[in-house]
Amino acid sequence: MTGGRLSGRVALVTGAGSGIGAACALRLAAEGARVGVLDVRGEAAEETAAAVRERGGGALALECDVSAEKQVAAAVGALVAAYGRVDVLHSNAAALGPAVYGRDHGIEDLDVAVWDRTMEVNLRGAMLLVKHAVPVMPDGGSIVLTSSVSAFVGDGAHAAYGASKAALVGFARHVATMYGARGVRCNAVAPALVLTPAAERALSPAQLADKAAERLLPWPCDVDDVANLVAFLACDESRCLTGQTLILDSGTLAHRPQHAIQRRREQRPR
Ligand SMILES: NC(=O)c1ccc[n+]([C@@H]2O[C@H](COP(=O)([O-])OP(=O)(O)OC[C@H]3O[C@@H](n4cnc5c(N)ncnc54)[C@H](O)[C@@H]3O)[C@@H](O)[C@H]2O)c1
Structure with a gap:
């Protein structure tokens, strides 16, 4: 595709076999980027890449566990062999399955293996992607990390x-500071609940209703809302934004909890 805000650029999206990552890969491709579609589930990566190609875009599926440095180096190498460079990195993969996120409960009973795997995938994975992508960004670039509102508020679990x-x-902030002089920007997006397969697996109907009551706006964020923000951060329209974390939450964190509690009281039939 040509003529989009990312025309001529090469993007790499991790966790792109599903949910937010898949939507972002499709969106960056629609903006003109050729996309490395990386996921630990090779078939899922291939499905997203096929969807990009069906829409006329360029995509390379990359099967890779982001926590394994050799695999990350090989995946970045394969993308560079295919498309010559990297301009945009969206590090989005996270360990969200029942064996890790699903067992991330009270700290007294927390299996250290759950803590370690969470950090390996969510944090070390981002570092490894940055480590291997920055050297192949010849003209600067944009890095977007997927954080979460869970970075800012406590919870009874997780x-x-x-x-x-x-x-x-x-x-x-550290990546932005280290590589700003080379024209590499780095920002994070912090969504609240986005209804993806992972979120639907993890939350009960009652928890979903509670989250709806916490929002100021009547609507939740969907994967395309995240993709809109990631595309903005990836392209030159955001060229002066770096080191920032943008919260995307329909107003969930923008108010005192009493506001939502009061509103629920008022809505409750007497
Ligand atoms: N869905 C939400 O409500 C929500 C809210 C805030 C933040 N997030 C964040 O958004 C990101 C995407 O979440 P989602 O809801 O789309 O989840 P998802 O489960 O739909 O997608 C996650 C993808 O990451 C892949 N993955 C898991 N471990 C991997 C590994 N080691 N290496 C490579 N790929 C791996 C999975 O195979 C999957 O395709 C995550 O970082 C998540 O923490 C999600």
Whole structure:
């Protein structure tokens, strides 16, 4: 595709076999980028890449576990062999399955393996992608990390997840500082609930209703809302934005909790 805001650029999206990552890969391709579609599930990566190609874009599926440095180096190498460079990195993969996120409960009973795997995928994975992508960004570039509102608020569970996402907020500032002089920007996006397969798996109907009540706006964010923001951060329209974390939450964190509690009381039939 030509003529978009990312025409001529090469993007790499991790966790792109599903949910937010798949939507972002499709969106960056629609903006003109050729896209490396990376996922630990090779078939899922291939499905997203096929969807990009069906829409007339260029995509290379990359099967890779982002926590494994050799695999990350090989995936970045394969993308560079195919398309010559990297201009945009969206580090988005996270360990969200039942064996890791699904067991990230109370800290007293937390299996250290759950903590370690969360950090390996969510945090080390981002570092490895930056490590291997920055050297192949010849004309600067834009890095976008997927954090979460869990970086900013406590919860009754998911301390490992929240800590990994908070670390990404700091990591984005360090990457922005280290590579700004080379024209490499680094920002993070922090969504609240986005209804993806992972979110639907993890939350009960009651939890979904509670999250809806916390929002100021009547609508939740969907994957295309995240893709809109990632595309903006990836392209030159955001050329002076770096080191920032943008919260995308329909107003969930913008108010005192009492506001939502009061509103629910008023809406409750007497
Ligand atoms: N969905 C939400 O409500 C929500 C909210 C805030 C932040 N996020 C963040 O958005 C990102 C995407 O979440 P999603 O909801 O689209 O989840 P998802 O499960 O739909 O997609 C995650 C993808 O990452 C891949 N993945 C997992 N481990 C990997 C690894 N080691 N190496 C490479 N790929 C791996 C999975 O195979 C999957 O395709 C995550 O970073 C998540 O923490 C999601």
